[in-house]
Structures are given as structure tokens and as C-alpha cells.
Amino acid sequence: MDIPVHPSNVFLIGPMGAGKTTVGSMLAKAMGREFLDSDAVLQERTGVTVSEIFEHEGEQGFRRREREVIAELVERKNIVLATGGGAVLDADNRRLLASRGTVIYLRVPLEAQLQHLRADRTRPLLQSGDPEEVLKRLSLERDPLYRELCDYQVNMDGLTARAACENIVEWLDQTPGLS
Ligand code: S3P
Secondary structure: OOOOOOOOOEEEEOOOOOOHHHHHHHHHHHHOOEEEEHHHHHHHHHOOOHHHHHHHHHHHHHHHHHHHHHHHHOOOOOEEEEOOOOHHHOHHHHHHHHHHOEEEEEEOOHHHHHHHHOOOOOOHHHOOOOHHHHHHHHHHHHHHHHHHHOOEEEEOOOOOHHHHHHHHHHHHHHOOOOO
16 A cells, blocks of 8 residues: 555545545544535535535536545645545546555445435436436446545445444554644
């Protein structure tokens, strides 16, 4: 495994509905770090929602803005960062995440994902078409990227956010040079 440049940064990757934001904020508290969410930062900066960015600038416009925010946030130290589910599609994002912190993949089974996202109106990619089909297609494309990029995976199946957080803290504590 490569030695991370900023070992104290923790980056959470994984699909929509895996619990990156919930686990990430708990983890930050447990580790005494600052928590950031790339979508939330983007929304704060632009003053509009992710859905509105998709609507006015398309997915391409959103990805460009997402890339800029991630490139800036990874320069910080001692942060826990939750990234959007599609952040790993971009090769620059992957390179930066891999080199500037420890990357943790939150895996979630399709059924649990669907349950979390059933009534969701904030994810533009799920507002048209059959959510199950969309999530399956995204997973086929992205799961190999998540796996390739991560230093550690947590299977969220049946885990509470707290249990996932404890699992990650334990792994970080056991892994030399990371905590
Ligand atoms: C996206 C996931 C969302 C958000 C945007 C696109 C994706 O973030 O970035 O709606 O492409 O999977 P979450 O993973 O936090 O839901």
C-alpha cells in the first residue's frame, strides 16, 4: 500500500444511500477532526442545491464544480471528507483522494440503498427512470472504481452508523501510520 501524504485525512467514498454523511460526521467527532461533505460545501458556495446545478448546468457542470471543490478540500489536514457517489468517476479526483488521505469505501446492498433513497427528492440521478435499475447500473460502473481506490472497505449491511464508525476507528488504530 502507498504511504498516504496526509495520513490524518479520511475520505469516505461509496454510492448514494450508503451513509457517508452520517458515518463521516460521527467519525470526525470520534477522531476530533473537522467533517466536510463535498456536496454540502458545493451547495454552500453556490447558494443552490445539487439538483439545481444539474438542472442548469447538466451533470457535466456539476462534475466540474465537484472536481474543483474536492481539489481544494483535499489540501486541508485532519479532515474527514464525505464525497458524492460519482466523485470517483473522475481520474483527477481518484488521484488526489488516493494521495492525500486514507480512503474508505462504504459498501451497501441494493435493497438497503433503495430503502434509504425511496422517498428522496434531492438526488437528480434518481428522479427519472426506475431507481433500482439506475442504482444497479451505477454500481456496475462504479463498484470497481471504489474497490480499486480504497484502502479499506466497510460492508454496511446490517450495521448501524455507530458500528461502522467504530469499525473504522478500530481499523485506523490498528494500521500503522494512519491514526
Ligand atoms: C451523486 C451522488 C450524490 C450527489 C449527486 C450525484 C452520484 O451524493 O453528489 O446527486 O453521482 O452518485 P451522495 O452520494 O452523497 O448521495
